Amino acid sequence: ILRNVNKGYSARKALEQANDRAHRLIESRHKLLLSVSHDVKTPLNSMLGYVDIYQKEGILTVDEAAPIYHSGNHILSLLGNLLEFSGLEKGSITLTPGNFSPAQLCYELCEMFKPLAQKKALSFHYEPDFASGLMLYSDQLKIKQIVSNILSNAVKYTVDQGITFKARHKDNILEFRITDTGAGIPAAKQHT
Secondary structure, three states, X not given: OHXXXXXXXXXXXXXHHHHHHHHHHHHHHHHHHHHHHHHHHHHHHHHHHHHHHHHHOOOOOHHHHHHHHHHHHHHHHHXXXXXXXXXXXXXXXXXXXXXXXXXHHHHHHHHHHHHHHHHOOOEEEEEEEOOOOOOXXXXXXXXXXXXXXXXXXXXXXXXXXXXXXXXXXXXXXXXXEEEEOOOOOOHHHOOO
């Protein structure tokens, strides 16, 4: 009996030590992400500031500045998402819903991915279906990140022809459909 009690005590002690190490690792990773985020945000904000200046001075047109500006803001958002993921590990994440225009969101996504598709000589078709002036209430950043990841994969894995990006709002559901002529996901990996 004494040997079993000692084994149980040793196992509990080892588990407590492992949990303590895991919490310290998560905390140190969170601090690292905070530091890296700050180190990336500062020069990126400076670059975006120069884009604004160049646009105001006529060095860049609105059409030239918009993709740079939207891409830079998307990088800033991704950094925020990394910090949120770190917060999720720590058990402290929240959604940040707000009002947004799905038409503007999709415009920004198209501005980010059209040049990448054109660089690969791919067509990029956008087909919106929104009521004029539609505003929705949700976490715009999370939606943008999800759709951006899918569009990024579509551009990355498509070698000829192109990509079609459809977005619509119907029956209180925001729906995105992205089709491409890439190889696709093997059937064995589609349900994992």
